[in-house]
Amino acid sequence: MRALAWHGTHDVRVDTVPDPEIINPRDAILKITSTAICGSDLHLYDGVIPGVQPGDVLGHEFMGEVVETGSDSTLEKGQRVVVPFTISCGGCFHCKIQQYSACENSNPAEKQDMSASLYGHPMAALFGYSHLTGGYSGGQAEYVRVPFSDVGPIVIPDHLEDEKVLFLSDILPTGWMGAENAEIQPDDTVAVWGCGPVGLFAIQSAIVMGASKVIAIDHYPNRLNLAKQLGAETIDFRKTDVREALMEMSGGIGVDAVIDAVGMEAHGFAVDNMLDIAKQKIGMGADRASVLKQAILAVRPGGRVSIPGVYGGMTDKFPLGALMEKGLQVRSGQTHVQRYTKDLLEKIEDGTLDTTFLISHRLPLEDAARGYKCFHDEQDSWTKVVLKPDMSAGEKAT
Amino acid sequence: MEKRQEIGIAGTVAGLALVAGGAAFGAMLSRRHKGGSDDAPLFTRRKPGTDNPILGRTVTIRKGRSELYEFWRDFENLPRFMENVDEIRKDGDARIWVIKAPAGQTVEVRTEVVSDVENQTIAWRSVEGSDIETNGEVTFADAPGDRGTRVSLVMFYDPPAGSLGRVIAKAFQREPEVQARHDLKRFKMLMETGEIATSAHRKDNTRKAKQQENEQ
Ligand SMILES: [Zn+2]
Numbered sequence: 001m002r003a004l005a006w007h008g009t010h011d012v013r014v015d016t017v018p019d020p021e022i023i024n025p026r027d028a029i030l031k032i033t034s035t036a037i038c039g040s041d042l043h044l045y046d047g048v049i050p051g052v053q054p055g056d057v058l059g060h061e062f063m064g065e066v067v068e069t070g071s072d073s074t075l076e077k078g079q080r081v082v083v084p085f086t087i088s089c090g091g092c093f094h095c096k097i098q099q100y101s102a103c104e105n106s107n108p109a110e111k112q113d114m115s116a117s118l119y120g121h122p123m124a125a126l127f128g129y130s131h132l133t134g135g136y137s138g139g140q141a142e143y144v145r146v147p148f149s150d151v152g153p154i155v156i157p158d159h160l161e162d163e164k165v166l167f168l169s170d171i172l173p174t175g176w177m178g179a180e181n182a183e184i185q186p187d188d189t190v191a192v193w194g195c196g197p198v199g200l201f202a203i204q205s206a207i208v209m210g211a212s213k214v215i216a217i218d219h220y221p222n223r224l225n226l227a228k229q230l231g232a233e234t235i236d237f238r239k240t241d242v243r244e245a246l247m248e249m250s251g252g253i254g255v256d257a258v259i260d261a262v263g264m265e266a267h268g269f270a271v272d273n274m275l276d277i278a279k280q281k282i283g284m285g286a287d288r289a290s291v292l293k294q295a296i297l298a299v300r301p302g303g304r305v306s307i308p309g310v311y312g313g314m315t316d317k318f319p320l321g322a323l324m325e326k327g328l329q330v331r332s333g334q335t336h337v338q339r340y341t342k343d344l345l346e347k348i349e350d351g352t353l354d355t356t357f358l359i360s361h362r363l364p365l366e367d368a369a370r371g372y373k374c375f376h377d378e379q380d381s382w383t384k385v386v387l388k389p390d391m392s393a394g395e396k397a398t
Numbered sequence: 399m400e401k402r403q404e405i406g407i408a409g410t411v412a413g414l415a416l417v418a419g420g421a422a423f424g425a426m427l428s429r430r431h432k433g434g435s436d437d438a439p440l441f442t443r444r445k446p447g448t449d450n451p452i453l454g455r456t457v458t459i460r461k462g463r464s465e466l467y468e469f470w471r472d473f474e475n476l477p478r479f480m481e482n483v484d485e486i487r488k489d490g491d492a493r494i495w496v497i498k499a500p501a502g503q504t505v506e507v508r509t510e511v512v513s514d515v516e517n518q519t520i521a522w523r524s525v526e527g528s529d530i531e532t533n534g535e536v537t538f539a540d541a542p543g544d545r546g547t548r549v550s551l552v553m554f555y556d557p558p559a560g561s562l563g564r565v566i567a568k569a570f571q572r573e574p575e576v577q578a579r580h581d582l583k584r585f586k587m588l589m590e591t592g593e594i595a596t597s598a599h600r601k602d603n604t605r606k607a608k609q610q611e612n613e614q
């Protein structure tokens with residue numbers, strides 16, 4: 001089959017690799033119909049996530065048709081399913097309390113040590129996201145092996161086209177959980193850093209949850225415009241002092257909740273950011289945390305800090321005093337996708353949530369390398385890229 | 399080349415570690431929860447500069463005590479999650495553990511059960527004359543609420559004399575602990591999910607398949 005493989009920093013290629021096979025009883029094999037490039041794939045592309053090996057097949061946002069099932073899979077051939085990017089067994093303590101992204105059994109035993117030494121506990125497995133998270137092949141491919149297929153995948157009704165539901169795999173529930181972790185109340189003023197896909201979905205979710213005002217922060221005009229269309233007010237951090245503006249726009253109180261939908265590769269101008277960039281080149285460890293620092297200073301005393309943005313290592317000069325003295329609550333984490341898929345599918349069906357507005361480009365899988373480059377270099381206009389294995393290379397749909 | 403061999407031996411030794419001698423071991427087990435001034439298990443003690451051969455590890459498994467006990471007591475089940483154990487077969491009252499050795503060879507260790515308390519504990523030891531003396535004990539205790547059962551595996555080993563023994567002893571400083579941890583995690587996976595997680599893409603790419611290939 002054809003699949004997008006990582007070969008090094010800023011080097012991904014569509015290669016011919018062996019088709020996946022059923023290995024465990026609960027496995028299923030999918031023929032991919034649509035798969036997306038995610039902002040967190042760019043961390044792999046930029047080479048800042050350790051444990052990626054040349055030849056690893058990337059992609060954790062995907063959907064497709066079931067073509068083969070293991071003896072204990074509950075899926076049936078011909079069903080169309082969306083697959084959560086977090087791999088969860090359904091049987092462990094964490095799965096039972098719906099902390100799916102902390103599943104104890106999905107990361108192979110011999111691969112758990114890497115993240116255990118880094119974080120004190122091993123990470124659960126993710127599709128296509130380095131050997132820290134299990135080393136599973138991803139879905140930017142013609143076919144993918146889905147373990148625990150009786151737990152993760154959600155079956156999609158025929159009348160819903162791929163693009164309406166594809167993002168149930170990651171960015172929609174991630175945005176939703178980002179808003180949920182911010183504990184949105186009806187009279188809240190909420191600030192969201194980053195108008196990439198997760199930020200935009202967090203904005204949409206916060207509005208659906210009843211926030212009275214949502215303020216979106218970015219510097220790309222097109223992305224800010226998308227936020228505005230969703231009903232947010234905007235701040236261009238290149239033109240405006242963000243903290244000053246947030247204080248004024250929240251009536252001098254400070255925003256009730258902040259959502260950091262940027263994560264470790266922030267573009268901020270802070271001087272300490274430059275230091276972090278330098279350290280990051282040496283290896284994992286120094287995350288650029290300028291957004292999170294800014295958000296902690298901007299949130300009102302007693303406010304809530306939600307972190308859906310991806311961080312991997314350490315940071316320094318963390319505003320610990322502000323965190324304690326202001327009495328803040330911090331919630332974060334990889335998304336417990338399986339907790340949200342059913343409800344969010346309903347909200348897509350009844351029109352409460354729209355997922356198609358941010359798709360800017362549709363490319364054949366063969367053009368995936370170009371998709372990565374443009375998504376990385378032209379973030380204002382390439383807001384979200386969907387790859388289609390079935391689309392022929394000459395076909396130019398947009 | 400030399401490094402490869404060491405890894406091979408380390409792997410073997412790790413398997414052997416799971417085969418459970420020594421009078422010191424029994425005494426150690428009985429002192430396990432009252433090793434000193436605190437309540438921590440003895441095997442979590444800091445070990446300044448010594449090659450402490452006792453290792454232990456606890457996992458919580460979301461299954462009842464009896465189910466886990468029954469599964470373990472049926473020793474023939476253990477190779478399903480113990481990576482370096484090829485086979486465990488009955489031989490009279492004893493059991494023969496067939497353990498992977500370097501260069502595709504296997505080692506057979508004869509063990510006997512020395513303690514068996516239903517739904518609580520199973521302990522075993524190698525019978526006199528084995529190349530390596532080992533002891534092992536697994537205990538099952540209720541976890542709070544519906545979290546299942548806390549399963550603890552404690553092991554002791556005494557490597558053989560001679561140059562091979564020294565290599566093994568060196569390897570023992572780390573490998574058995576890693577192997578025991580992984581084996582217990584695989585036990586948990588098998589009991590909680592019915593299978594053992596692998597990120598292999600194809601059947602011939604699983605660790606088991608690769609090991610078999612290396613042995614040929
Ligand atoms: Zn993603």
Ligand SMILES: [Zn+2]
Nearest residue numbers: 089092095103
């Ligand atoms: Zn689980």
